[in-house]
Amino acid sequence: MTFSSLGLSPALLAAVAQLGHSRPTPIQQEAIAPALAGRDLLSSAQTGSGKTLAFALPLLQRLQPNTRRVRQPQALVLVPTRELAAQVGEVIQALAQKLPQRVKVSVFFGGVSINPQMMSLRGGTDVVVATPGRLLDLVAHNALKLDAVALLVLDEADRMLDLGFADELAQVLMQLPAQRQNLFFSATFSPGVTALANTLLHDPVRVEVDAAQQQPMEIIQRAIAVDTAKRTQLLRQLMQQHAWPRALVFVATKFAAEIVADKLRKGGLTAEPFHGELSQGKRTQVLTDFKLERLQVVVATDVAARGLDIVGLPVVVNFDLPRSTQDYTHRIGRTGRAGEPGLALSFVSSSTQAHWRLIEKRQQVQLELESVPGFEAQDVAPPVSTSADAPAGMGNGGVKGLRPSKKDKLRAAGVLPPKAPA
Template identity: 65%
Template sequence: MSQSTLRLPVGASAQPMPFAALGLSPALAHAAQALGFAAPTPIQSGAIPAILDGKDLLGIAQTGSGKTAAFGLPLLQQVQMGTTGQSPRTVRALVLVPTRELAAQVGEVLRDLARHLMQQPPRVAVVFGGVSINPQLMALRGGADVVVATPGRLLDLVEHNALRLGQVAHLVLDEADRLLDLGFAEELQRVLALLPARRQNLFFSATFPTAVQALADGLLRQPVRVEIAATPEHTPDIAQRAIAVDDKRRTQLLRHLVQEHGWSRVLVFVATQYAAEHVAEKLYKAGIYASPFHGGLSQGSRKQVLQEFKDERWQVVVTTDLAARGIDIAQLPAVVNYDLPRSADDYVHRIGRTGRAGESGTAVSFVTPEATAHFQLIEKRQGIRVPLEVVAGFEPTEPAPPPAPAAPGAPGTGGIKGRRPSKKDKLRAALAAAEAEAAALAARPKGKKPPTPAE
């Protein structure tokens, strides 16, 4: 990334203005207003002119800040203007996202915007895994101008010759940090290898860890950096609470809070798919309409649960971090961290499901004695201080466990971790064990058998 990177000062373009003043066509300016955007948000005001000018861009803003429209509006205008002389329905713009839910949400916004373009409206295709590939193959027979995809399914469709990416002029990485998680990085590199060298690159995320910076440095050319900091003017209205509670009483406390506050809907985050099923079942048996939502469910079931949650047919949805991004539920009053997130960045994405589009919300974190130090790390990384409360009748009695002694020469975890080791941690441990075993074998005299457990 060149040192000539432009930076937009926070608040510099935050003054309300018409969308047309940003360089959008009258049709797209009207489309934005038809979708409920009264005036551009700060991220839209900073990003749209730069994208229309053909510049690479790095956009960092809180969840719920309007990032999708920030790249969607100028993207559609560029695609529509650039289709002249191209073969019909050639993929001109590619939007990569990490989850099926985010793909569906982004695709819905782009399609709603494209409907307002009367002359040659761009065709938007949405593709993701977890469902049969055959309907997607059929849908792509007529081609597509814009493709919203998860990396794995996109590669599958390329292998089936359903898509060609050699003429992509605009690449968007939405939730760029998650796209670099373990399991995505290799697929992302394979996709990038299929794209032409000359293209516009747009990165958007609510957080910007080191891994994303490294990718941005390698791909962005003299980018405009639009960063909307969490100032009081731009911070979502989310009341954050932390409640000390014993591990075994968390479900009872959750029931108590739901009933005490009369929350119409609550999104509850847990660490595992099993926990999502278990906690939802406990709540349902207690008379609270609760449903699990996780990656082990079919796409049809996940879609149905989300729609019923939006329709207020479920009061509580218990989910893994699958729902921490790409889930837009209007007027969601509360989010609960039943299990604390593994990282500070995930904490931001989780609580960002509430307090969206100018609404207020509440984010509650359950802090068990064992998780106290972990929550303090989250506070430190986020630069926040959330006083630890105690709810009458749920006072913790379990003692905090003593810190586990580090093994001699053991590598650090490199970040905030919860109770369960990550895949990277397991790989590191396996590699260290293999190296130790190899060293022991090399040092052992030839012909000597390895010791038995009894020895």
């Protein structure tokens, strides 16, 4: 199948070709035609599937010539993070360059001053890409009205709910006209996502693209056994030994991001932390430097696990294992994109072996736990309880949602009496 068979205008076909896309991905093949026909969509596809084009192309084709004296947005794209907002905005702006009529695309997110964003809305806009909080701020300042929105896109809906945007989403929906088209994209259909879709969508076309249908990501996965205290030294050696020009390194906390980046700098590598507490200016600068290869290593929390498209990123390192197996998928999906090969390394210490086994099980992979000469693991793994009397969640490797509760820990320590049998 080609893009020309999907009903796109010649201008958009020229824009797609200029961006280097020759054939539509499975999510684009299934989503573009019904979206062009005005249908609501409930779409599921994993990271790297090409879903930005799947909604951006119909969005631009369905725009009507804006004849108002002050333009009002006809399309609204809601996203969970600043980086994803900037990335989606860039794609829509690039596609719009070939259109016969001028299309103004505005991108709004928090973490920066609202005043320049308000100034940019003088004369109005056609398409808004925004995080929910900053969008509501602009509405509250009377800088933006949403009563002409004819098309709403929710991108990474599952992530939005994970980050606690449910109340803000409800407030945004109240500002929109009841009659509109809705395109709903989510990596997973959790109960919260399903409930939101049932409220939001009218007779939707359901599009689900599983891993087998997607263009294969050429990612080699490896796991290395290493003691916790030696991980930074091992990372430095691997960077030098393999001459990786760049590596995206995931850690569990913003504090760890700062510490590991500092240690890498002291070891002679150009490295910067990346986490949600940095100013937007700093985050933008770090990503720019990384993409231009002025930085060798970015040490990031899971704020970088979705939405970042870094061309030619050779390796992702799980310095700390992710809390959930879903986060593992999104992390390693930062490499091996657009048909290029990539490598995903996971450091496994004695205390995280049980958690790693669960990740393997849920990802349906089984990797040899390798050793690197000079960094052989010496620590002994803690015992894992398999007793039927063990408190709920014990011995699960720390998977999110399955950790022992505070009461379980107190029962295990003998402070509280055992839980009564069911």
